[in-house]
Amino acid sequence: xxxxxxxxxxxxxxxxxxxxxxxxxxxxxxxxxxxxxxxxxxxxxxxxxxxxxxxxxxxxxxxxxxxxxxxxxxxxxxxxxxxxxxxxxxxxxxxxxxxxxxxxxxxxxxxxxxxxxxxxxxxxxxxxxxxxxxxxxxxxxxxxxxxxxxxxxxxxxxxxxxxxxxxxxxxxxxxxxxxxxxxxxxxxxxxxxxxxxxxxxxxxxxxxxxxxxxx
Numbered sequence: 351x352x353x354x355x356x357x358x359x360x361x362x363x364x365x366x367x368x369x370x371x372x373x374x375x376x377x378x379x380x381x382x383x384x385x386x387x388x389x390x391x392x393x394x395x396x397x398x399x400x401x402x403x404x405x406x407x408x409x410x411x412x413x414x415x416x417x418x419x420x421x422x423x424x425x426x427x428x429x430x431x432x433x434x435x436x437x438x439x440x441x442x443x444x445x446x447x448x449x450x451x452x453x454x455x456x457x458x459x460x461x462x463x464x465x466x467x468x469x470x471x472x473x474x475x476x477x478x479x480x481x482x483x484x485x486x487x488x489x490x491x492x493x494x495x496x497x498x499x500x501x502x503x504x505x506x507x508x509x510x511x512x513x514x515x516x517x518x519x520x521x522x523x524x525x526x527x528x529x530x531x532x533x534x535x536x537x538x539x540x541x542x543x544x545x546x547x548x549x550x551x552x553x554x555x556x557x558x559x560x561x562x563x564x565x
Contacts, residue, residue, distance in 0.1 A: 362400045365391055370409035373503070377417025379424060379432075379479045384413075385471070385506070392507045396514025407507035414468065414499030415492075421478020422491060432479060456484055461494035468498035 369391045376384035388410050395401035425432065455473075456463045464481060467473030481491045 360394070360398065360401075362398075362402070362405075365394065365401060366405050366409045369406055370413035372413070373410045374413035374417035374420075376475060377414050377478060377499075378421040379475055381475055384410075384474070388503065388506055389510050392510035393514040395507075396511050403507050403511040406511075407504040410503035410507065411500045414503055415496050418464075418478035418495045418499065419492065422482040422486075422488065422495075425479030425482025426485070428479070428483070430483065432483070453480065453484065456480060456486070460486070461490050464491055464494035465498040465501075468495075468502040 369387055372382050372387045373384040376382040388406070391401075391406050391410075392403060395403040395406055455467075459466075463473070464477050464486075467477040477495070
């Protein structure tokens, strides 16, 4: 079966809604692969004439903003009990060390923690609920949340889409192999960017700990 026929058979609306839904659910505090879904959709748009990358970015942005806002309300209502339960169910994402590190960053960075948290996997899940549990002023949270969601979703979609277009031109005729290679390129780029952000956050946390120890 020709890959072009398979791609053309996918309803664009279903892709847009899936991206928005998964990103929203991840943002409200449930560990789902929102970033992978967004990258895959952006790559699919580069090979699917019916998919508009602009709408992928718009739905992902909306999902991020709405999901984080719901997470904020959940955190405000549930607080510490929510994180205690989540730590037992999802220790890799909500373990005590993750919560403590995120809380420290929120106290130190405020709105910047919400904005840059969108680019770090663990903080992307924790940002909304944690901001709510720490009683962060909602208008400030919403501004940082909206800007972070738009920059993350729009930037990721544009970057991966154009990488996919370039890869498709180079690999035209390889069909499934070409799409697989484009997907690998997109995932690798995303992982590298995420690793650099995480390394930067860890370095900042270590520097702050040293400063606190000296003080």
